[in-house]
Structures are given as C-alpha cells and as structure tokens.
Amino acid sequence: MLKGFFNVPKAINEPVKSYAPNSPEKKAVLTAYQQMWKAQIDVPLYIGSEEIRTGNTRNITPPHDHKHIVGVYHLAEKSHIEKAIANALDSKTKWASMAWEQRAAIFLKAAELIAGPYRAQINAATMIGQSKNIYQAEIDAACEFIDFLRYNVEFMTQIYSDQPKSTSDVWNRLEYRPLEGFVYAITPFNFTAIAANLPASAAMMGNVVIWKPSDSQVFSAKIIIDIFKEAGLPDGVINVVFGDALIITDTIIESRDLAGVHFTGSTHVFKDIWAKIGSNIHHYKTYPRIVGETGGKDFVVAHPSANVKQVVTGLIRGAFEFQGQKCSAASRAYIPKSLWTEVKQQLITDVKSMKMGSPEDFGNFITAVIHEGSFDKLAKYIDQAKKDSDIEIIVGGNYDKSVGYFIEPTIIVTTNPNYVTMETELFGPILTLFVYEDDQWEATLKLIDNTSEYALTGAIFSKDRYAIEEATVALQNAAGNLYINDKPTGAIVGMQPFGGARASGTNDKAGSAMNLLRWVSPRNIKEVFVTPEDYRYPFLGE
Structure with missing residues (x-):
C-alpha cells in the first residue's frame, strides 16, 4: 500500500453551459x-x-x-x-x-x-x-x-x-x-x-x-x-x-x-x-x-418594501421551473396588498409568455409532469379550485394528457390562508397566493410558520433590513434552507448544504x-x- 498524506484536487463547481443557438x-x-x-x-x-x-x-x-x-x-x-x-x-x-x-x-x-x-x-x-x-x-x-x-x-x-x-x-x-x-x-x-x-x-x-x-x-x-x-x-x-x-x-x-x-x-x-x-x-x-x-410546502413572503420585479421572477422561477416538481419549489406565497395589483399583472403577463411542449424544443420553458398519476392528481386540485368560492384562478388552469402529461402553469389566489393548496404538497406547476394587509406583517410570519407540517425551503423578499431580520428569526424553524431576495430553489453543492426538518x-x-x-x-x-x-x-x- 502506498504511504503518504495525499491532497485531492481542489473542488470547484462545474460551470453551467449556455446551450445558446449554434453552440x-x-x-x-x-x-x-x-x-x-x-x-x-x-x-x-x-x-x-x-x-x-x-x-x-x-x-x-x-x-x-x-x-x-x-x-x-x-x-x-x-x-x-x-x-x-x-x-x-x-x-x-x-x-x-x-x-x-x-x-x-x-x-x-x-x-x-x-x-x-x-x-x-x-x-x-x-x-x-x-x-x-x-x-x-x-x-x-x-x-x-x-x-x-x-x-x-x-x-x-x-x-x-x-x-x-x-x-x-x-x-x-x-x-x-x-x-x-x-x-x-x-x-x-x-x-x-x-x-x-x-x-x-x-x-x-x-x-x-x-x-x-x-x-x-x-x-x-x-x-x-x-x-x-x-x-x-x-x-x-x-x-x-x-x-x-x-x-x-x-x-x-x-x-x-x-x-x-x-x-x-x-x-x-x-x-x-x-x-x-x-x-x-x-x-x-x-x-x-x-x-x-x-416533502416541502415551500413559501415566498414579500414585505411591502419588496421589489415587485424581483418577487415575480422569484415566484415564476421558483414555482414553475421543472413544472414545480422540486421538493424546494415555491408553492405558497404571501403578498402585501399594496403590491398586489402590480404583482398580479406581471405574474399573468409572464405566465402567458411561457411556451409548453417537448424539451427537444429549446423555446419551451414548461414541459410535462412525470406520469399519469401526477397529472390526474394535479387536474383534480385544479378542478376543485374552479368550484370553490374562496378561490380565483388568475392564469392557467388548463391541462391535456392526450400526447403528454401537460399541466399549464396555474396561479390560484385564495382568501383562505388555510386552503388545501396552501397546506398540501402538490408537486406540480400550481402556485397559491394569499394577499395580506400591509399592517399584518408579524401576524403573517406566524401564519407561515404554523400553516405547513413541512420545513424545507422558504424565501423572504424585502428592502427593509429590520424586516429581513424579523422574518429570519420568526421563521427559523420553518425552513432548513432560507433565501433572502432570491427564489427558494437551486441550492448549490458546497455553497448551500440542503435539507429541512419537521416533516421535510x-x-x-x-x-x-x-x-x-x-x-x-x-x-x-x-x-x-x-x-x-x-x-x-x-x-x-x-
């Protein structure tokens, strides 16, 4: 056997290739x-x-x-x-x-x-x-x-x-x-x-x-x-x-x-x-x-001071990349009333701009969910949301499995913070939002902490450092990976060790x-x- 104290090559993160046209x-x-x-x-x-x-x-x-x-x-x-x-x-x-x-x-x-x-x-x-x-x-x-x-x-x-x-x-x-x-x-x-x-x-x-x-x-x-x-x-x-x-x-x-x-x-x-x-x-x-x-029922909470474009981008990417089939995917969000009109408009615009289809076509942001069982479960939740009085589907809500298991990116707004899609892990491209009164920031943090059995990932969007600190402390047990002014997905090896507690x-x-x-x-x-x-x-x- 060889003898020596051996040094291994210094680990570096593999650069992501662009896959640009003609590359x-x-x-x-x-x-x-x-x-x-x-x-x-x-x-x-x-x-x-x-x-x-x-x-x-x-x-x-x-x-x-x-x-x-x-x-x-x-x-x-x-x-x-x-x-x-x-x-x-x-x-x-x-x-x-x-x-x-x-x-x-x-x-x-x-x-x-x-x-x-x-x-x-x-x-x-x-x-x-x-x-x-x-x-x-x-x-x-x-x-x-x-x-x-x-x-x-x-x-x-x-x-x-x-x-x-x-x-x-x-x-x-x-x-x-x-x-x-x-x-x-x-x-x-x-x-x-x-x-x-x-x-x-x-x-x-x-x-x-x-x-x-x-x-x-x-x-x-x-x-x-x-x-x-x-x-x-x-x-x-x-x-x-x-x-x-x-x-x-x-x-x-x-x-x-x-x-x-x-x-x-x-x-x-x-x-x-x-x-x-x-x-x-x-x-x-x-x-x-x-x-x-x-599992995870991962949250995004926006403070009234948050940048609307950043919040919307975090929600879109966090909820709909890989059709929401990430344990870290953003699946429930809390938006202050003062930002809601602008957030809503931008969310609808962005979702409607997405193309859906085969991954062989690089123009498609959305592809299919994994199998028929997943498709049927997600379709059932969408159908129920269309019937419930405390729910509004502001964009999406359609699905088709004739060729592939395609579910449109769907955004639900609820007046009930304990609505089933705010609490249940769906593992698909469905995002549920609750709009809170601006003066209910502290109460909303408690609501986030108590709503789900899971504690995997979460994200806070704010320009106010006091608010960031307050949310970080209030939500210390609600997520094993917490993101500040970023989407709650995409942990990188060696940078963000990944895992959650509670039922996660x-x-x-x-x-x-x-x-x-x-x-x-x-x-x-x-x-x-x-x-x-x-x-x-x-x-x-x-």
Whole structure:
C-alpha cells in the first residue's frame, strides 16, 4: 500500500453551459437526444458482476410523449433482492479495506467523465426520461452531479483529517470506519444528481449499497451506472434493483445486516420505512442510520418594501421551473396588498409568455409532469379550485394528457390562508397566493410558520433590513434552507448544504460533510507509549 498524506484536487463547481443557438453543446445534446429517442435500451438488474434480465419488464416512456417507447427495464423478485444483499456483503470487506485515495480516484474520474464524454448523454437522458428542459437538465444531471462527486471527495478528506488531541506519551487516533452491514439507497425521479449521490456518497465512505431508483428515472439511471462502471467502481459495491417498492423495501428491512437507509422521496413513505425499522430494531446487528429528505410546502413572503420585479421572477422561477416538481419549489406565497395589483399583472403577463411542449424544443420553458398519476392528481386540485368560492384562478388552469402529461402553469389566489393548496404538497406547476394587509406583517410570519407540517425551503423578499431580520428569526424553524431576495430553489453543492426538518426530513444536509458523517462509524484508538506497571497512584503513598 502506498504511504503518504495525499491532497485531492481542489473542488470547484462545474460551470453551467449556455446551450445558446449554434453552440457546440446544443448540437451535441440534440444529437444525443435524437439517437436515444430512436434507440431501444434494455436495462437489467445489476447484482454483483451479473446483469440479470428477469423477462418481467416495464416500458420506459417519455412524459411529454407517453405513447413513445424508448426502452424497457426488468423487475426484481424477492430472490433477486436477497441475492443483492448477499453480493453486497460479499463485496464489503475488499471495498471497505481499499485505501481511501483509490475510492476517491474512482469518483473523481466519474466527475470528469460527466463533464466531458457523458455530458450530452446524461442531459439527453434526463430530458427524455424526466421531461426536463435543457437548462434544468444541465444544472442537475451534469453540474450538480459533478459537484457532488468532487466536493464529497474533498469533504471525505476533511472528515478523515479531523483528529483528536494527543500528548507526548499518548497518541489518539480517530478512524472513520464504514458502517457494519450495507446501506439501502432509495432515490426520486426529479433529480438525476440526487439519484446518483445517495448511493455514491455512502459508497465513497467505504460502504456497500443496494440502490433502488425511481421507476420514472430508469432512463438516466442507466447512464449513471455506465459512468460508474467506466470510472472503475468494482462490481458489488453498488447493486441496482428495480421493481415493486414494497417487496424490495420489506426484504431489505428483514435483513439483520441493514446498516443505513439513504432516502429522498415522499414523507409518507419515509415514515413507513422508519416505523418498520423501529418495529424490527431488536433484529439488527447495529442501529441503522436513517437519513431522509422528503416533502416541502415551500413559501415566498414579500414585505411591502419588496421589489415587485424581483418577487415575480422569484415566484415564476421558483414555482414553475421543472413544472414545480422540486421538493424546494415555491408553492405558497404571501403578498402585501399594496403590491398586489402590480404583482398580479406581471405574474399573468409572464405566465402567458411561457411556451409548453417537448424539451427537444429549446423555446419551451414548461414541459410535462412525470406520469399519469401526477397529472390526474394535479387536474383534480385544479378542478376543485374552479368550484370553490374562496378561490380565483388568475392564469392557467388548463391541462391535456392526450400526447403528454401537460399541466399549464396555474396561479390560484385564495382568501383562505388555510386552503388545501396552501397546506398540501402538490408537486406540480400550481402556485397559491394569499394577499395580506400591509399592517399584518408579524401576524403573517406566524401564519407561515404554523400553516405547513413541512420545513424545507422558504424565501423572504424585502428592502427593509429590520424586516429581513424579523422574518429570519420568526421563521427559523420553518425552513432548513432560507433565501433572502432570491427564489427558494437551486441550492448549490458546497455553497448551500440542503435539507429541512419537521416533516421535510432529518436535515442531514446533502452537499456537505454533515451528510457523509452519517455513513461512517468512528473508532478512537488510544496508544500509550510508556505503560504503567504498578496499580498504585501517588496519593496512596500516605
């Protein structure tokens, strides 16, 4: 084994490419998009060194053209999950004992593969499979994915270098062991970078992983797998399974070797997993680490001093980028009466200017929501809003799923601050506004804090520093990520560690060393150089 205190490359955030007309990156991603659109991929289970095709398959269809099939993926049975657990545990000893710099090199190489030869592929796959426009794909599937890998390597070295105090006769050393067992990573459809980071962050710290991607993210998950393989990730370190979430999760939770769960998804599912682990706690070798980022009902509050154009831009981008399918999306807003007329006019103008359609057309700001279940749920809320007396839909309100799952960006104004769409996470392009009296600023802050069970993100718009301070204090428990004069989305790795509390999760802050610490179990070693040979202490001399 090589010896040395190794310095890793300084982590930098990947620059976002512009995809301007006639740019080489635009040409590359459109070429990749068209090739992948015409191809038919066949995605197996990845268990150890095997690619397993069960023959029980589901189609992969783009949300913006749900009759078009771009491939299939294979579904696991219980026996496959048991095999994945066994393969992960068989791989554990060799992977955990690998020198940290060798693990780091794999993920640093993966980052450069994404930045270079795989950039167009992973962006195109995200555009096709998740209906992201090119900008949303670029900041997610390329840049944030790269940032997670680069910064996690840097965070890993920071953790390893954090050592206790020693003296001339006692050397204290802290080693950061991987968890005893395996980690179960469950990832969502909406961010390719999150889907990659949840298994990769645990693996980077020496753990073996069983990864279940969302059924709606398989297309880009295949590219993630290809990248990790080309980067040199050994077989069995990250095992990938698809299929019935209940069967997979229940089989994994039955294993006494479960050491941790890394989760992003719905609050309800996360609580169910937590409850099952709790009821099974006497069975495990160790207490499983449970890390989760779940839902949000994220707010924007404008003070009477706020700049109207800034508020409107924050609302439009925060609520409607990627069709509002971000856990951080602005979905409820509080506007002072003195600004309302101007805010309303600008919101309507901006929404009406948006184009909607396939992400292949770079003129489209809005594309489709992820699947029919999401479409039907959102349409139901819109239909109910049209019937309710305390509601006005000021723009949008139409939908069509004949070709793709298209929901118009919709803005609802309510006179009831506790209306259902002010409290319930919708995960779609629906923004609900409440107009408050200017002299009710303090009361509105209390209302914001008490309205939702979630506490993920929020934004304050104001020119008044006293008002900003007051809101920051009043809303200290209402958001794990708070934005001042900016939209409540777009956390950047290494700059804004991301996560929330209350029903929004365990707040373990992806994009920081705090998250990586959850995937190690420290052991302190004390070595004494001159060991005592007599039990008697000096005070016994009398």
